[in-house]
Amino acid sequence: MMKLLKLIQNENMKLYKRLGTWVMIGLVVFAVLAVGVFSAFIMESDDNANWKERLQLENTQLQKQLESSPLKGAGETYVKKQVAINNYRIEHDIPPVDSKSLWGFMIDATNFTGLIALFTIVVAGGMVASEFSWGTIKLLLIRPVSRTKIILSKYISTILFAFFSLVLLFGFSFIVGSIFFGVGGADQPYLVYNNGEVLEKSMVMHIINLFGFNSIDLLMMVTLAFMISTVFRSSSLAIGISIFLLFTGPQLIQLLSTYDWVKYVLFANTNLQQYTNGVPLVEGMTMTFSVTVLIVYFIVFTSLTWFVFKKRDVAA
Known part of the structure; x- marks a missing residue:
């Protein structure tokens, strides 16, 4: 376990020493601040x-x-x-929640999880492939540590970057929203419709749930990018394919939603909010079904990543 923690620490040190990493983090902060300024001083109030x-x-x-x-x-x-x-x-x-309010701004800020997914795909795409392109993979593998721990440390470091970005987005959007719109109405509840009855829930928990739901797509796309990076040893291929699917996958699924088989496609199941909103993409789909499909895809992606990295001939 200590060796794994050391490897994770080493991967994080390499990641956060790169200028590009801090540029991506800075862009997230700038985007939230820019939207806050626009909402407070330019956009008309509801x-x-x-x-x-x-x-x-x-x-x-x-x-x-x-x-x-x-x-x-x-x-x-x-x-x-x-x-x-x-x-x-x-x-x-x-x-209704006003867009020019703390909660309204934070709800709008959840849309920036797509930007975080984009940046994390870039990190995932280069996490393994860059070791081969730079020729440092041999130095990494001569250590008295199993390949399983090496690939696991890289994957965990990628997920930690995504988690850090999400926490940053949540915290900074709260700060910006509080500064520009104040904390008035912070006790406003979120209303849910369940079994013919309307219930009042915590708005904070609703926003956290939004971040959680949006993170499902992030996790799956990052895992896919990490797999492509490992299998093909090409960061550009991993980043290109993953970003293309990130933006076009949901649209293609919408076009093909009339076909029953589409429910088995990854992108038909990443949006779990379709069940909380009561409008599933394909009639008959359930939360349990989508979670099961996502688990199967996740196991396939991670297993293929581990198998290829385990058997990879470094000299090739």
Whole structure:
């Protein structure tokens, strides 16, 4: 265990000594700050003065839609959920979350997990391939440490970078949101619709859940990039393919969602929020099914990474 910890420490030292690593971290900070400035001083505020009338009008339109063209399955569930939540807000005087508020800003900041996924893919793509391109892999493997621990330390270091970036994003978005929008309304609850009943939940836990859900895609894409980097020893190939799939995968799945077989594709299962929103991509898909599919893909990616690195002829 101590050898593994030493290897992880060594990988982190190499990672954070690179200028590019700090440039990526700086870009995350700059992006959050820039959006904060834009939201506070340029973007117009949500019109929450007549929010009750707006929600009543929305409910009327939803009810007409339901009556004129009866929806089934996920569509009907979504409409009922929205109407129930709107009515609960009106009855209990709970306005929708304003984008120019602490919680509204932090919810918007969760979109930056895509930027973190992009940067972590760059790190993962070069974590193993760079050792071969720089010729340092032989120096690494002559140590009295198993190849399993070496590849594991590199993967753990990559995941730690992603985790550090997520914590930074969460903390810095809270600081920026507090400075620009204050902490007024910090006790505002998050409303969920469950079994025909509207419940009040913690807004902080909701935001943490958003970060968690968005991290699923990050984890799978980083693991894929790490596998490609190890198998093909090419950082450009690993980064290129992973970034391409990161941005086009979900769109392709949406286009193919009419086919039943698409539910077995990785990108159809990375968005677990489809179950909390009550609108699964393919009818019949469940949270358990998607988690099982993700576990299978994860095992395949990591097993292939370990097998190839274990058997790799360094002299080749």
